[in-house]
Amino acid sequence: MKYVRVEYPEPRLAVVRLNRPDRLNALSATMVADLKTAFGTLHRERGIRAIVLTGEGRGFCSGADLSGDPDHAPDAEDRGPVGHVYRSQEHLSELILAVHECEKPVIAAVHGAAVGGGLALALACDLRVADASARFGSVFIKVGLSSADVGTSYLLPRLVGPTRAAELMLTGRHFDAAEADRYGLLNARTEAGAHVSAALDLARAIATNSEYGVWMTKKGLWSGIGAASLRQQIELENRTQVLGTFTGNMTEAAVAFRERRAPVWRDM
Incomplete structure (x- = not known):
């Protein structure tokens, strides 16, 4: 370039x-x-x-x-x-x-x-x-x-x-x-x-945050700014959070909290 x-x-x-x-x-x-x-x-x-x-x-x-x-x-x-x-x-x-x-x-x-x-x-x-x-x-x-x-x-x-x-x-x-x-x-x-x-x-x-978390937070933030209603955005948030549980990172975060260490995130 x-x-x-x-x-x-x-x-x-x-x-x-x-x-x-x-x-x-x-x-x-x-x-x-x-x-x-x-x-x-x-x-x-x-x-x-x-x-x-x-x-x-x-x-x-x-x-x-x-x-x-x-x-x-x-x-x-x-x-x-x-x-x-x-x-x-x-x-x-x-x-x-x-x-x-x-x-x-x-x-x-x-x-x-x-x-x-x-x-x-x-x-x-x-x-x-x-x-x-x-x-x-x-x-x-x-x-x-x-x-x-x-x-x-x-x-x-x-x-x-x-x-x-x-x-x-x-x-x-x-x-x-x-x-x-x-x-x-x-x-x-x-x-x-x-x-x-x-x-x-x-x-x-x-x-320091997970790949999925950063990715979906940026998407969700700007979607929310353009959303026509609170209900519309909450529906998107619900699907995003449910999908996020399948990365395994929420379980890892809980284990890391109990073990008093930083979580080791799984990439998507």
Whole structure:
């Protein structure tokens, strides 16, 4: 991959690093393709329990690449104006889905700029950590487009509430890590440079749990956010818990408790 690096700092954890620091990790078509490849692979990588997503250089991600460099989305080249722009839009949106729907919990470790598509990328993650240098912004509206773009209109209101999301999306203003923390967008706010370490701490805490438990918790959490009713979600929960008993891990947890040791989880 040209613009993305995948690292394995320790067993069960992966770090996906946007690696285009000279452009503040702007999302070119090639970088988007690289990220989709990385998350598609990690989605099915059995040994991985949690993923940290971060950026190389001075910032997390400055959003879509507006440089005009000839880098086309798949199936976009040689199309007319509508087809070219539409395929480019789909290409970027598919990345948001790849991150959000990855079976492994994803933790955004943010520093510097996380604006436009960079904000959307952070929102698509399950957890977010930011250091003191982080700056966020739903800035699509500042280029004459709607701030309802690449998942932001779905995710941001669910994370910070519709009233705050309306302000941030309609003004397009930047907001810092302290504000993001107050709005409930962050799981941790760190001093400058400590964001990846804090994200890895969260990843380790997740990785102590069973493969089945982590997998079904992520699925159930986001299903619950979109559920039409409490009854609908409880029906899903009931089936998930019944299925989970057949892993043998609940029995192992009880034995480990009695023996005063950590459980040894069975993989699926």
